[in-house]
Amino acid sequence: MSESAAALDITDLVFRYASGVADVLRGVNLRIDHGEFVALIGQNGAGKTTLAKHFNGLLKPSSGSVRVMGRDTRAAPVADLARAVGYVYQNPDHQIFAQRVRAEAAFGPRNLGLSPSEVEQRVERALALVGLREHADDFAFSLGRGQRQKLAVASVLAMEPRILVVDEPTTGLDQAGARGILDLLSTWNVEGRTIVVITHDMTLVAERIPRTVVVNDGLILADGPTRHVLTDASLLRKAYLRPPQVTRVAQRLGDLGVAPDVLTVAELYRQIAARMGPS
Amino acid sequence: MEPADDVAIRVRDLRFRYPGATRDALAGLSLDVCRGEFLGITGPSGAGKSTLCLCLKGLVPAGEFSGSVSVAGQTVAPGSAYVESSALVFQNPETQIIGLTVAEDLAFGPENLRRDPAWIRAAIPVYLDQVRLAGYQDVDTYRLSGGQKQRLAIADALILEPEILILDEPTSELDPIGKDQFFEVLERLRRERSITVIMVEHAAEQLAAMADRVIVMQHGLVVDQGPPDQLYRNPVLFHHPQAERAPQISEVLFELLQAGLLPASQFTAQEEAGIQRLRALLENSVQSVAQRV
């Protein structure tokens, strides 16, 4: 694997299930460089999860190519690609089976064939990073949903992949839980990890994720800075999505001088306060 | 609050603790719900919202229960009779669909209550139409999308002809389209009937648009309540980094309120009304600038 290669390089990806009647992905081109933080959005059935499953080789292209750090996924087994690409599933209960938290987090690294001491080190680090250190010896199923979500993330992080794909991490979580997970991902991204998040939560994308890719009907409809993509209402409408409320409100005030590319509450407030001038 | 016979649900000092738990799930909660009201419930995980929903449906879990709950005049307690006047829609689209086909699923509830099969067969298309699933009678339920399953779940509840509809985070597992279609069906229902609705939701924007009153639960108690336009002003519960989610429009207006740029009477949690208030604010300031010039 060459270091100058992109983290993920996808060219003309077409994919159809063996028993399928139509192409689910119809020619996707996508390049994600190391250290990027990307949101993958689109309605259910648009192909975003199908696309994400190509990132770690769970699905192989029907035609076109998918390269992970320069390596063609067609030639690599999933168990191998798992070293480089971690995939956290939406429902932590699809992964958790071990008795104790520590054993659960150790599952991935052990599958990689690492030495027991290396496994132990990685587990400690991963649990510390998600804030589950004190629960290391607890039963995995005694944790609440939000903590199990963190455990699922920790189990994948313990494999220390350079690229992390996270599927709908905030579903079923309350506000505090959702913020907690995003904080975690932001921290990892700041430390150099490439992160791809599949999500429906427009508000969180607007506030926290710098690049947005919109998937619609098996194709990439838009790919760029969140500020451009998420504020383009007519584009999002084609994908059956809407901008966050604060963006919609800002755009209804366009004729009064408010900028149309507002993404957060703070930005809209500043725009309005500025226009109100000295009282 | 209207006189006593307009109260659909009365809860007094409801205390509940799950077996082996270290603290109460419900800690002496009191609540009145008026007939025909749309009550929203929000609050962090673990606040006891789902436990409350179960109690209001008469499904008190195993555990320590005390206090009084009265639903449409019927007393609810552990082991009490089945409560027919309320129906419950759960969060998970999968586990509340029981039938192999849509018609079979819709018939499940009435069949349990030994309703006349002819009545059930006639009612099925009516309720499917109300939830925008007209013509789906013979579709296998496993083929439905999450959003369709949740709409079917509303129909499953409505065909029981309840006075009170309780929804526990019904859209949290749905994608944006599923959410929109679900709320659309609920809005229509609201307009066409006078059914009492209680909905636990984190989707603050939609909750503010539909609810007459919203209560916030924390640690098994109601910590604040009021019409959305009042409730979402609370600076302790909202508008800071550790807060519960509030509609973004209310967050913007709150900031303006704090800065003295918005009169308190103009605060709202509704998107349309909020846009109008902001327009008025900006137009006035343009005018006053123009006047000074």
Added chain:
Amino acid sequence: MPVGYSIYVDRPSYIHHRLDPRTKLAALGAAFVLALAFNHPAVLGGLVVLVLVAGRVAQVGWRSMAPFLAGSVWFIILGVLIWPLYVRSGAPLYAIAGQTITVDGLLFGLAMGLRVALMVTAAGVWMMTTSPQKLTVGLLHLGLPYKAGVAMTAAIRFVPLLNAERATIAEAQQARALDLRKGSPLSRAVKSVAIIGPLFIRAIDVAQGLAVAMDARGFGVRDGRTSIVELRLTGVDRMVMLALLAASLLGIALRLLGIGLISRDYL
């Protein structure tokens, strides 16, 4: 594993729609009785053909019935290899390792394999022509307690769901470098715990959620349930069931008389 609820495929055939599920159940029962009554390969082979003909009358495709026959081939092979060691009657054919193999032995072995083919194919055709919904109601009419009927429907309802869960779990664990292709059969079985564990727990979660949802919709609140599915036994049903009863009794009678058998000593 079926993609949907069962392998039932709706076809506009007489057997699918005009026959009551109780009649079809009786047919399955008769097939099993006759399968056990005889042990002559020609008789059993003929019965297999009869079942296939019934399948074709019900518009079930050859491709759908073939897997059941194919699966039985193993039993035929096994039968022909093992049974001659027990059945020694009839004309001797050859000797292997000091054991004498007779004609009867081989025929009996073949018959045993065909017996499996008959039962399996009959069950398969039966499943493909009987809707689970109607079957449950039929069983209720036969005296199955109503709660058991709902339990049956619920179990069938969750087949596709648990199938999908299993697939998702397998993917999620593969993404954690679980490799089920490598290693000895024993180590692979041990690795499968990573899939069976979460699946088991998911199944319990689903069952618990389902139980609460059922309670919320009044399950068990009254004594018994009504049903929107109406079943009536018609004259045709009664005639068919009578014919099946007669065939079963005839089969038993022939057995007692020793007709249609290779060996009277073995079932």
